[in-house]
Amino acid sequence: xxxxxxxxxxxxxxxxxxxxxxxxxxxxxxxxxxxxxxxxxxxxxxxxxxxxxxxxxxxxxxxxxxxxxxxxxxxxxxxxxxxxxxxxxxxxxxxxxxxxxxxxxxxxxxxxxxxxxxxxxxxxxxxxxxxxxxxxxxxxxxxxxxxxxxxxxxxxxxxxxxxxxxxxxxxxxxxxxxxxxxxxxxxxxxxxxxxxxxxxxxxxxxxxxxxxxxxxxxx
Numbered sequence: 219x220x221x222x223x224x225x226x227x228x229x230x231x232x233x234x235x236x237x238x239x240x241x242x243x244x245x246x247x248x249x250x251x252x253x254x255x256x257x258x259x260x261x262x263x264x265x266x267x268x269x270x271x272x273x274x275x276x277x278x279x280x281x282x283x284x285x286x287x288x289x290x291x292x293x294x295x296x297x298x299x300x301x302x303x304x305x306x307x308x309x310x311x312x313x314x315x316x317x318x319x320x321x322x323x324x325x326x327x328x329x330x331x332x333x334x335x336x337x338x339x340x341x342x343x344x345x346x347x348x349x350x351x352x353x354x355x356x357x358x359x360x361x362x363x364x365x366x367x368x369x370x371x372x373x374x375x376x377x378x379x380x381x382x383x384x385x386x387x388x389x390x391x392x393x394x395x396x397x398x399x400x401x402x403x404x405x406x407x408x409x410x411x412x413x414x415x416x417x418x419x420x421x422x423x424x425x426x427x428x429x430x431x432x433x434x435x436x437x
Contacts, residue, residue, distance in 0.1 A: 250275070251299055297358055298357045298362075302361050318375040320428055327398045333402075373391055398423070
């Protein structure tokens with residue numbers, strides 16, 4: 219997966235990366251994704267150019283084009299890696315639970331918002347203009363669809379256990395996604411009053427969302 223290669227470079231000391239100028243084919247691609255994500259975090263997508271990333275990695279100006287034909291394709295790949303990283307974080311909550319539970323579902327909502335807060339520039343990229351082109355970019359479409367498919371699977375598991383109302387799971391997934399995405403966007407864009415306790419707001423939002431999803435059989 220793209221995200222595996224990106225994580226390797228995200229956790230590799232900068233001094234080691236700076237010394238490694240002779241990249242193997244796959245290593246350079248991963249380095250480009252990692253460096254692009256870092257540049258976007260530092261200065262937004264406008265700070266990323268093929269020339270600038272070549273200089274930062276110490277490779278020829280032609281080297282990045284062996285993997286990405288232009289800046290747009292590189293941005294789409296970084297966005298795809300973001301969706302994969304987010305999905306992995308949600309999956310880790312599922313894996314830690316012995317069985318599906320309402321609390322597990324609520325914690326996934328919290329984790330989603332925290333991911334956006336921790337990675338605001340990357341999150342904006344995932345839902346920015348590059349995302350609008352996902353239908354024409356298979357890798358980005360598959361990564362975004364992977365997140366939606368995971369949410370649908372979680373909701374179906376909750377429905378089988380009687381914790382969530384038996385409505386169309388895809389519709390419920392979109393509703394849940396929209397709720398946490400809306401809060402995440404408000405928070406990273408500074409639209410929430412700074413005097414508001416962010417953690418409490420996130421908990422309250424996810425609890426309210428869960429209450430709306432609960433099966434009436436449990437009331």
